Amino acid sequence: MSFQVDGTSFLDPFVVDVDLDNGAMPNATNHLVRRASNMRGYYQDEKALEALIADGDPLHYEVFEVPVPEEYGHLMYCISKLQPGRVGDEFFMTKGHYHTVLQTGEIYLGLRGEGYMVMKTPDGVFNSQPIARCKMVYVPPYWAHRSVNVSDEPLVSFCVYPGDAGHNYGDIVEQGFPKGVFLEDGKVVVK
Numbered sequence: 001m002s003f004q005v006d007g008t009s010f011l012d013p014f015v016v017d018v019d020l021d022n023g024a025m026p027n028a029t030n031h032l033v034r035r036a037s038n039m040r041g042y043y044q045d046e047k048a049l050e051a052l053i054a055d056g057d058p059l060h061y062e063v064f065e066v067p068v069p070e071e072y073g074h075l076m077y078c079i080s081k082l083q084p085g086r087v088g089d090e091f092f093m094t095k096g097h098y099h100t101v102l103q104t105g106e107i108y109l110g111l112r113g114e115g116y117m118v119m120k121t122p123d124g125v126f127n128s129q130p131i132a133r134c135k136m137v138y139v140p141p142y143w144a145h146r147s148v149n150v151s152d153e154p155l156v157s158f159c160v161y162p163g164d165a166g167h168n169y170g171d172i173v174e175q176g177f178p179k180g181v182f183l184e185d186g187k188v189v190v191k
């Protein structure tokens with residue numbers, strides 16, 4: 001059967017395997033891989049990032065998806081796996097984005113590792129919430145979001161968000177976030 005009502009496609013139900021321990025979807029058809037070299041311009045210490053790139057360009061994070069139509073009514077979901085590490089004193093993080101449809105939110109359920117979801121509004125209000133196993137972060141509409149790993153194991157989370165949300169990376173490339181997450185005197189500091 002194939003039809004749409006108001007632009008929302010009919011789909012048959014399906015099931016997806018999720019590897020909670022390793023942080024993967026074994027049958028993912030979208031597997032996004034970001035290495036250190038994909039993160040130029042995001043960290044405060046550019047020299048430290050270049051040193052990391054020269055030293056094997058390590059894996060930074062992966063996103064696994066079995067995509068659904070990017071349409072109103074559908075729910076996109078993913079497993080995100082962010083490696084542990086630092087660029088200088090700044091903990092590994094994802095690029096971060098607004099949703100193109102700004103008035104769409106997102107849920108992140110922590111599965112493994114510990115870190116923060118750092119968030120900002122278009123007018124520069126900042127917020128950060130801890131993410132860890134048994135914690136679910138609600139990212140409301142309008143908030144740009146980026147995850148940061150402060151643990152020594154991968155930060156694995158499950159996310160779900162409206163299918164038509166889209167991703168706006170450009171505004172974060174231009175604006176950055178008001179605060180980052182750093183190791184300072186042996187402590188994790190959001191500053």
Ligand code: S6P
Nearest residue numbers: 063078080094095096097159161
């Ligand atoms: C999508 C959702 C995640 C991120 C993923 C990678 O709305 O927030 O799938 O895309 O965690 O982060 P980023 O910042 O590179 O998109």
Ligand code: ZN
Nearest residue numbers: 099106145161
């Ligand atoms: Zn998002």
